[in-house]
Amino acid sequence: MNRPLIRMRGVSRRFPPATIAVTDASFDVFPGESVSIVGASGSGKSTLLAIIGLLDRSSGGEYLLEGLDVGSMRAGAISRMRRDMIGYVFQSFHLIDYLTVRENILHALAIKGVHGRPAHDRAMECLERVGLEDKAEQFPSTLSGGEQQRTAIARAIAARPKLLLCDEPTGNLDSRNSQTVVNMLATVIGKDTTLIIVTHDPRVADSCARHLMVSDGVVSEEG
């Protein structure tokens, strides 16, 4: 049996003085799975995603990522793990305004230690996969919302992450672009890439094989 990529047991997150964003989250995610995390606004979905993606630390419980105890890791090891394993797609795209589309991807690859010709080739390959090869030299402000999100997806997959996290990837898009992005996520990621999508959109959630429900910080599995 495969070892889970993600194992959470009793994970919680509290914000002082008395806000409990996530409480007693326990679940496993295996390599290659696609999982949606659904819930109402303010339910704790994004906080859970931040913990999974090592952007935030839990207040309690155990979180094993690829068998390693995240809670006992130092900051340097955590940022290396983030760099080597995880890709992000944010609701607000979060592209760097003064870099072109291609440079945004090269920037991400540079952080992951890929430079020169290999980086350029990989950047163009990713842009072709998301259909933006002809927009490579444009700046994000000249792109539509859907194109910016596709750029963000290209950036996220450029370093071939084992875990791709998407936080409301269609939240700022219209229905047509939303469908485009959802279809794209299904096709561009490798079969070994684990996909976790936070969404409140049922159509986006339906694109995933598993569904986790978050309500008032409590995580449960649907179906």
Added chain:
Amino acid sequence: MRNPLTRALMALFRRGGRSLLTLLAVLCSAAALVALQGITASSADRTTQRFTDMERSSIQVSLPASFWDMTESDLLKRLDGFPQITAAGTLHVPEDASTAAVMVSPQWGASVEASVAVGTNEGLRARGASVKAGHSLPGPAAEADPYTAILGSRLARELHITMAQGDPMVTVNGVRLSVVGIVNDGEDDATLATTLVISPETARIFGMLPATRTMQVQVEQGTAQTVAARLAVALNPGNANAVYVEAPSDPATLRASLMADSRDLTAIVTAIMVAVTAFGIVNTMQMAVNERRREIGIDLALGAPRRNIALQFLSESMGLGFAGALLGLLVGAIGAGVCALAGGWRFLLPSQVLLVPAAGLVIGALAGLLPAWRASRVDPAELLRSS
């Protein structure tokens, strides 16, 4: 709807960090401006004082205490070989409050603490002082009344004493003295105005003879250096080293003093400018960190180590410091050249200015430490919360 003033106050106080940075930047610049104004004014005043001192035609001589045993006329005879001397005499005016005594005017009950000077009429004349009311101190004749004094004009006012009063008196540390006159000090000096002057004979009776006998010597313009060089030997041929002669500065000494003052002024101005520059860089970089929090969060989310973030901002700060200083060197040199040309001066630029770009690099590094550290502490989870 709140009025603009209320909104402005809310913004100022609720965005305290940013407001404080801007306030500190303005404070720094204003403080530098005021400090520079004050320092340059003080420096100019000091320069004026030095020139005034050089132009002075008076010499002050300090003789050992044993000279109190010599009469004024015998002492002045030793100056007969100096035709340049226009006036000379004994007058010791204390420089601190160590000889202060309590003076009371019995008629009015006014009480003042003031200094006691010991001197002769010749000494007062040599200082340029003049008796404006009454008459001068009695001479050393045996029948002269030793219990007499003259008052400085301001001291007389404070004690409510005028020569129009019949037989004005003053009590000094419990001893009554007759006030025989009121004196005005010499030009540009007002020390005597708050002083009581008694003769050496009176001082001897009260045990108030100073540790040194001070002479005031007035000379013709331009002869102070020549006279001062020979005074010690003339007054005390047996031990000239025991005589201290304070003469006006000679041109060489003045030049050295002015150069030293100029160096000090330059050093102070430089220190102020460095502080202002450093603070400007801190302010700029901190604002850059604030404005680029999203970009920093993206880099951290992508896995950039925090030290790389800190190094990036530190490098930007050093680059700003170096580039700004290099350009400043060029602009400053051109500006100095233009000013020299316009003023008809010789254009000089010390070689130390070549260190300015290096100094800019160092200042940029030091000033950038705090903003760089703060950049590295950005929380990448803010990206998710801000989506």
